[in-house]
Amino acid sequence: MAELTYREAVRSAMREEMRSDPRVILMGESITGYGGSYAVTKGLVEEFGPKRVMETPIAEAGIVGFAVGAAMGGLRPVAELMTVNFALLALDQIVNSAAKFHYMFGGQWSVPLVVRTVSGFGQLGPTHSQTFEGWFASVPGLKVVMPATPADAKGLLLAAIRDPDPVIFIEHSLLYSTKGEVPEQEGLEVPIGRAAVVREGTDVTLVGYSRMLLQALHAAEVLEREDGVSCEVIDLRTLRPLDYPTVVESVGHTHRVVLCGEDWRTGGFGGNLLSEIQDRSFDDLDAPIARVAMRDIPLPYSRKLEQQLIPASQQIVDAVRRMS
Amino acid sequence: MYRKMVQIRHFEDHAAEAYAQAKVGGFLHLYIGEEAVAVGAIAAVREDDHILGHYRDHGYALARGCDVKACMAELFGRETGLCHGRGGSMHLADASRHYWGGYAIVGSHIPIGAGMAYAMQYREEPLVVLDFFGDGATGNGIFHEGLNMAALWNLPVVFICENNLYGMGATLAEESPVSDMMIKAEGYTMPAVQCDGMDVLSVYGAVQQAAEHCRSGKGPFFVEAMTYRFRGHSMADPELYRDKEEVRRWRELDPIPRFGDFLVQHRITSPQELAEVNEEVEAEMLEAVRFADDSPWPDPDSVDRWIYAKPINSEAPEEVPSRAGNPAGAAT
Ligand SMILES: Cc1ncc(C[n+]2csc(CCOP(=O)(O)OP(=O)(O)O)c2C)c(N)n1
Ligand SMILES: [Mg+2]
Numbered sequence: 001m002a003e004l005t006y007r008e009a010v011r012s013a014m015r016e017e018m019r020s021d022p023r024v025i026l027m028g029e030s031i032t033g034y035g036g037s038y039a040v041t042k043g044l045v046e047e048f049g050p051k052r053v054m055e056t057p058i059a060e061a062g063i064v065g066f067a068v069g070a071a072m073g074g075l076r077p078v079a080e081l082m083t084v085n086f087a088l089l090a091l092d093q094i095v096n097s098a099a100k101f102h103y104m105f106g107g108q109w110s111v112p113l114v115v116r117t118v119s120g121f122g123q124l125g126p127t128h129s130q131t132f133e134g135w136f137a138s139v140p141g142l143k144v145v146m147p148a149t150p151a152d153a154k155g156l157l158l159a160a161i162r163d164p165d166p167v168i169f170i171e172h173s174l175l176y177s178t179k180g181e182v183p184e185q186e187g188l189e190v191p192i193g194r195a196a197v198v199r200e201g202t203d204v205t206l207v208g209y210s211r212m213l214l215q216a217l218h219a220a221e222v223l224e225r226e227d228g229v230s231c232e233v234i235d236l237r238t239l240r241p242l243d244y245p246t247v248v249e250s251v252g253h254t255h256r257v258v259l260c261g262e263d264w265r266t267g268g269f270g271g272n273l274l275s276e277i278q279d280r281s282f283d284d285l286d287a288p289i290a291r292v293a294m295r296d297i298p299l300p301y302s303r304k305l306e307q308q309l310i311p312a313s314q315q316i317v318d319a320v321r322r323m324s
Numbered sequence: 325m326y327r328k329m330v331q332i333r334h335f336e337d338h339a340a341e342a343y344a345q346a347k348v349g350g351f352l353h354l355y356i357g358e359e360a361v362a363v364g365a366i367a368a369v370r371e372d373d374h375i376l377g378h379y380r381d382h383g384y385a386l387a388r389g390c391d392v393k394a395c396m397a398e399l400f401g402r403e404t405g406l407c408h409g410r411g412g413s414m415h416l417a418d419a420s421r422h423y424w425g426g427y428a429i430v431g432s433h434i435p436i437g438a439g440m441a442y443a444m445q446y447r448e449e450p451l452v453v454l455d456f457f458g459d460g461a462t463g464n465g466i467f468h469e470g471l472n473m474a475a476l477w478n479l480p481v482v483f484i485c486e487n488n489l490y491g492m493g494a495t496l497a498e499e500s501p502v503s504d505m506m507i508k509a510e511g512y513t514m515p516a517v518q519c520d521g522m523d524v525l526s527v528y529g530a531v532q533q534a535a536e537h538c539r540s541g542k543g544p545f546f547v548e549a550m551t552y553r554f555r556g557h558s559m560a561d562p563e564l565y566r567d568k569e570e571v572r573r574w575r576e577l578d579p580i581p582r583f584g585d586f587l588v589q590h591r592i593t594s595p596q597e598l599a600e601v602n603e604e605v606e607a608e609m610l611e612a613v614r615f616a617d618d619s620p621w622p623d624p625d626s627v628d629r630w631i632y633a634k635p636i637n638s639e640a641p642e643e644v645p646s647r648a649g650n651p652a653g654a655a656t
Contacts, residue, residue, distance in 0.1 A: 025446070051446065057476065062435045062469025069439020072424065073374075075446060077439075092466075096429045097436065103630045106407035108419040110633035140631050164633035193636060241636035 001181040009150035009182050010040050010116075010171060013157035014078060016186050018048055021076060024161060027054040027063060028080030028116075037082050038118060038176055060086050064093035064115060068166075071113045072101075076161055081117040084170060085128050090115075091135075098166035099141030110164040114157070119210070119262070120173025121299055123306060129299035131262050134269035136168045137239040143167045143192055144239040148213035150180035152237055155190025163192060172211045195243035197250065201232035204320050205250040207273070208260040209236040212292075212311065216260050219316035229320060239269060248280050255286040258319045262311050265293040290319040325367050325524050326587060327601050329359040329580050332383045334602075334609045335392065339382070339399055339413070342613065343559050348399045351428075352413050355383040357522075357554035360579035361486050362387040364527030365454055365547070369482075369535045374422045374440055376433045377456035379414035380486075380553075381426025384456060388423040390416065396612040402619035409622045410630065431461040434470030434483070441479040441544075452480040452538040454531070460491020462505050471544070475512035480538035482531060483509070485548045486521065492557045493565045509546035521551030522577040525586070552577075 004012065018024045026041060026048075032055040035042035045053040056063050060081055067077035081087045087094070094115065102110040119131035137144045143165055147153040153171065160167035198213070199220055208216035213235045220231035232250050236242065251257055257277060259270040270291045277289055292315045300306055336356050342348045355362070362383035366375065377384040385395050390406060398405030399413050406416050417425030424440070427433035437455035444451045461467050462485065474481045485505045489496050496503045506516035515537065519530035527549055534545035552574040556563045563571075587593045 054477075057469070057472055059469040059472065061466050062473055065432060065435030065466065065470065066439035066442065066473055069436035069441075070443050070446075071439070072436070073440040073443025073446075075443045092429060092432060093435075097427075097432055101425075102633050104407065104411045104415050105417045105419070105425060106405075106410050107630040107633075108407070108417060112633075143632075 002184050003179055004150045004154070004182045005176065006150045006153050006171070006178050006180070007038065007040055007176040009154040010157055011042070011044070013154045013161070014041070014044065015047070017158055017161045018044070018052060020187065023074065023076040024078065025052045025054060025070065025075055026078050026080065027056050027067060029056055029058050029082050031055065031080055036080065038173060040171075040176075041080065060089035061093050064090040065097060067113050067115070068093060068097045068101075068111055071111045072109060076112055078114040078116060078161060081115060083128065084117045084119045084132055085130050087115070087117050087132070094136070094142070094166070094168065095139050099139050102165070103141060111166045112164045113166045114160045114169055115166070116169045116171065118171045118173050121306065121310065122173065123301055123303055124299075125301040126298035131170075133170055133239055134263055134267060134272065137269055138272070141166070142240060144170070145192060145237065146170045146172075146210040146239060147237060148175065148208070148210050148235050150178070151182045152190050152235070154182055155188055156192065156237065158187060159189040159192050162189070167192070170210065174211055178214075190237070193238050193241045193243060195237055195246040196235045197232060197246065198235050199231065199233040201230035201254065203230045203254055204256040204258065204323065205232045205234060205247070205254045206258050206260060206316060207234045207236060207247060209239065210262070212260040212262055215311070215313040216316055218313040219320070222313065222317050223320055227321065229324070231320070242273070244276065244280060247277060251277065251281040252284050255284055256323055257285070258290045258292060258316055260292045260311070260316055262294055264296050265291070266296050268293050287323045290323060292316050292319055325363050325528070326580070326583055326598065327605065328363045328367070328387050329524065329583065330602055330605045331392065331608070332359045332362070332386050333580060334605050335386060335395070335612070336382055338609050338613050339396070340559065342399065347617070348413065349401070350412055351379070352399070352559045353380040353557065354553065354555040355380050357574065357578070358486060358488060358551045359383055360524040360583070361484070361521045361527055361549045361551055362456070364524040365456070365484055365531040368528045368531040369452060369454060372422055373451050373535070374424060374444075374453045376424045376437045376440070376453065377426055378430065378433065378458060378461065379426050379428040380458070381414065381416050384426070385416040385418065385423060388418070388421050390418045390421060390423060392608060393612045393615040396616040397619045400616040400619065401621070402616060403622040404615070404619040431457060431464035431466040431470075433457070434461070434467050435473060437481050438470050438474040438479050441474065441481045442477065445477075445479055450539055452482060452535050454482050454484060456484045456486060458491060459485060459487040459489070459496060459505055460494065460499060462508055463491070463499050471509065471512045471514065474544040475514050478541070478543035481544045482534040482538055483544060483546045484531070485546070486551055487548055488551050488553050490553075490557070490566070493561075495565065504548065506546055506548040514544050514546050516546035516548065518548045518550060521549030522579045522582065524579055524583050
């Protein structure tokens with residue numbers, strides 16, 4: 001094992017896959033000399049050159065459309081969209097191109113494309129602080145991955161690049177500097193579509209992903225220490241295809257669930273997850289499924305205001321306390 | 325080329341008839357009047373050059389030599405269709421012929437064509453991409469993003485703008501500050517020519533020159549074909565926005581008799597031979613309609629097939645997907 005930051009883990013997945021597969025190319029805005037707005041691609045143009053690490057115009061729809069074409073032409077593009085807020089400009093290409101071609105052309109070809117992007121906040125104001133995983137996860141044909149740890153960031157990105165389908169890979173800006181153990185063996189994948197039980201428990205299941213996984217783990221510690229409540233914590237890792245069996249099994253022995261997300265309550269990913277768990281596990285549930293989500297308010301700039309809105313471990317703790 | 329144009333014309337006449345009988349549903353956009361553009365352009369390039377076009381796409385498929393029966397069956401929504409009934413009229417495609425399809429989101433395939441061209445350039449393959457779209461598409465941002473990237477990276481794409489004077493019901497004057505679309509290529513330092521889209525030889529010459537330019541590594545080229553659709557935008561179009569006199573004047577320029585007359589005048593063929601071509605093609609189309617009519621519907625249980633190449637929670641890809649010029653899995 002080696003200790004890497006989340007940022008280094010993402011970078012090392014790209015580097016390893018680029019070394020072993022000459023079809024892999026990167027493209028994005030300010031990803032060469034600048035090193036990427038979150039410095040993830042730093043050093044890669046120096047190693048692989050501008051033909052494989054392409055500096056692009058500020059044209060999100062064009063970048064994804066171009067990457068779709070490059071994938072159809074036999075390459076394995078990894079397109080970086082600076083943040084998920086800007087990915088909105090590329091929604092058409094993601095939804096109507098990448099997600100559709102394998103289906104609508106009757107399986108004649110697939111689109112092996114990775115769109116890497118970032119959600120997160122930190123006084124960035126209403127247009128730069130959003131997260132839209134629920135939108136992407138609603139689209140058949142896409143795979144949506146949101147790693148929480150350096151090991152998963154690396155292993156899942158390797159799997160995403162090798163996957164024949166389009167994968168939306170959403171990183172989190174507040175996780176980039178977190179550290180964790182990452183297997184040293186090169187090229188080791190973490191499979192897409194598998195959740196992980198990261199903490200075993202008996203009284204309640206906390207379901208999270210990305211930054212909210214860390215918040216859930218923190219909440220679990222607090223609840224154990226202060227309330228003697230034993231939480232099982234599940235990291236979804238992949239939102240589509242979602243690993244329902246792992247969730248259902250957990251609910252089968254804890255009988256209580258809290259869904260932890262950062263996106264808006266209305267239309268957010270947790271809403272759909274809630275209805276699916278209710279369908280699958282209704283008889284196992286001893287309490288209504290609880291949800292932690294962003295209130296339906298744009299994220300303001302002011303630190304004082306922003307802090308009120310960002311979902312954190314305290315809300316998870318409160319949700320569990322309300323249940324029992 | 326004469327036969328190809330007649331094929332497209334007769335194919336679409338039959339498609340329109342089938343639409344009236346509710347055998348074809350949804351949107352049906354006819355290319356009638358514009359046949360010389362697809363036929364001239366596609367004849368001017370290699371068989372392994374790549375083609376992408378917009379939703380008015382029957383012409384590209386037939387000009388590229390896609391199976392006529394499978395094209396008709398696709399319109400009929402049958403399992404034997406080119407895309408097994410998943411795509412329909414607007415999404416014909418045949419990757420084995422390097423025809424990558426009809427794209428129904430206006431302008432969306434413009435950067436896609438540029439990306440494909442990048443893959444060719446990356447592997448140093450001497451291939452070009454033909455990317456067809458309408459005048460209306462040039463108002464969309466994605467057109468500009470695609471041209472910008474193609475020019476920036478010197479990619480082998482021939483952009484072919486079919487200027488038929490209308491974007492659905494919008495006239496050129498309503499949709500664009502310039503009526504010559506080739507002017508829009510200038511800002512991207514892209515060489516451009518205009519050709520007579522009602523004359524198959526004019527299109528052939530322009531695209532030959534453009535493809536030559538791309539193939540020799542000089543970057544993208546813009547061809548504007550001046551043309552006209554004789555029928556409405558789609559079958560649902562009452563054509564309130566243009567007058568009958570205008571349509572009549574353009575019909576006089578019909579590319580099929582025009583090229584036929586040329587062939588006869590130059591003693592390349594005889595009127596009888598042309599009549600025979602028409603008869604043969606008509607028989608072929610009747611056969612295609614019969615085939616489509618008799619073809620099985622897709623199995624209802626197959627409705628969720630092909631959402632993924634590597635379906636949910638399975639270990640192995642369902643099948644090895646085909647890729648342009650690059651056997652799947654093969655490193656470059
Ligand atoms: C992004 C998008 N907006 C609107 C439409 C609806 N639409 C379909 S065809 C069309 C007109 C396109 O005109 P043009 O590009 O000139 O092609 P033509 O139909 O004349 O061949 C419109 C507006 C669409 N398919 N996609
Ligand atoms: Mg038009």
